[in-house]
Amino acid sequence: MTAVIIKINDIVGRRSYNCDILFRVIDFQKIDGKNYAILYGEAFRLVADAPYEDLVIIDALQQAKFSEEYRTLEEQSLRLFTQDVNLLREKQEYEATGGYAVESSYFQIPGKVLHLDGDPVYLKKCMAVYEKIGVPVLGIHCNEKEMPMKIGELIDYYRPEILVITGHDAYSKAKGKLSDLNAYRHSKHFVMAVREARRKVPHLDQLVIFAGACQSHFESLIHAGANFASSPARVNIHALDPVYIVAKISFTPFMERINVWEVLRNTLTGEKGLGGIDTKGVLRTGMPYRPIKDE
Structure with missing residues (x-):
């Protein structure tokens, strides 16, 4: 199976947090030799970093569901x-x-x-x-x-x-x-x-x-x-x-x-x-x- 490549501005969730918050990828960094993504919350004013392998791309359907909840x-x-x-x-x-x-x-x-x-x-x-x-x-x-x-x-x-x-x-x-x-x-x-x-x-x-x-x-x-x-x-x-x-x-x-x-x-x-x-x-x-x- 081909690995999914995550890019800047992709909308992602964190597996370790059950994808409870949507994030926008704004940067990538190496911390202690490990690849990390720098994340901005899509609806919350939160900045976070997460290991690359912890990230899941959120598809358009899931994004729409989250967006509807936020909009309400x-x-x-x-x-x-x-x-x-x-x-x-x-x-x-x-x-x-x-x-x-x-x-x-x-x-x-x-x-x-x-x-x-x-x-x-x-x-x-x-x-x-x-x-x-x-x-x-x-x-x-x-x-x-x-x-x-x-x-x-x-x-x-x-x-x-x-x-x-x-x-x-x-x-x-x-x-x-x-x-x-x-x-x-x-x-x-x-x-x-x-x-x-x-x-x-x-x-x-x-x-x-x-x-x-x-x-x-x-x-x-x-x-x-x-x-x-x-x-x-x-x-x-x-x-x-x-x-x-x-x-x-x-x-x-x-x-x-x-x-x-x-x-x-x-x-x-x-x-x-x-x-x-x-x-x-x-x-x-x-x-x-x-x-x-x-x-």
């Missing part, structure tokens, strides 16, 4: 989140018009998001959801190791109210204990990037930061200055979880504090994968709204 979860979360946003808008309209006592047009300025992502595929997915919801965003693909060097200049240029620092991460038991930051693939780079951002904007309510990916060192990210981070229980987080968190912040009025549980309840991962601290919203409402018409 994503649509459910998006539907619940959209309901939340609509309620926030109705509340704002009621307050802006004095309880509908006057007819007055108004406008809203949601918080601007700067989203740095270590994975261009995930960034594209996130940008599509931001656009669907109506969040103003600048998305930048940036290697996790380069984020600390680039974050300051990007903040100066874009002046965001919300910053997302994400990509791929993973904890390795072989490298140390759960409390050891060096036992994580990219957590230290996320931490350094958060610290650089806080040097630019120290106040937690002037720049709201989400940082982390799958299995990231939650406590270090919060102590570095993130408002929200992953992953308290060191579990995998879904690719779109950061979007749901920052979109909620973007559409919450700046005079209101965000209940952490209300932010987490409609994410795909929940409190095991995501957490945070009390934070103010960033939405601002103004009036009147009278668009100028060209004659």
Whole structure:
């Protein structure tokens, strides 16, 4: 029987994990004389390496099955989140018009998001959801190791109210204990990037930061200055979880504090994968709204 050759960008599963997660092959390396593949999760922000012989190519039919399961979860979360946003808008309209006592047009300025992502595929997915919801965003693909060097200049240029620092991460038991930051693939780079951002904007309510990916060192990210981070229980987080968190912040009025549980309840991962601290919203409402018409 001819051996199956696995190539870059093939979709694979790991035999040793019963193919529970779909991965995309992004590179091959030799480790201690053995061939390994470097893998990025297709729906989860997880990076892993696996021996070549542990990999199984996932055919189109199996991929479609996984994709349908993921899509159902994503649509459910998006539907619940959209309901939340609509309620926030109705509340704002009621307050802006004095309880509908006057007819007055108004406008809203949601918080601007700067989203740095270590994975261009995930960034594209996130940008599509931001656009669907109506969040103003600048998305930048940036290697996790380069984020600390680039974050300051990007903040100066874009002046965001919300910053997302994400990509791929993973904890390795072989490298140390759960409390050891060096036992994580990219957590230290996320931490350094958060610290650089806080040097630019120290106040937690002037720049709201989400940082982390799958299995990231939650406590270090919060102590570095993130408002929200992953992953308290060191579990995998879904690719779109950061979007749901920052979109909620973007559409919450700046005079209101965000209940952490209300932010987490409609994410795909929940409190095991995501957490945070009390934070103010960033939405601002103004009036009147009278668009100028060209004659």
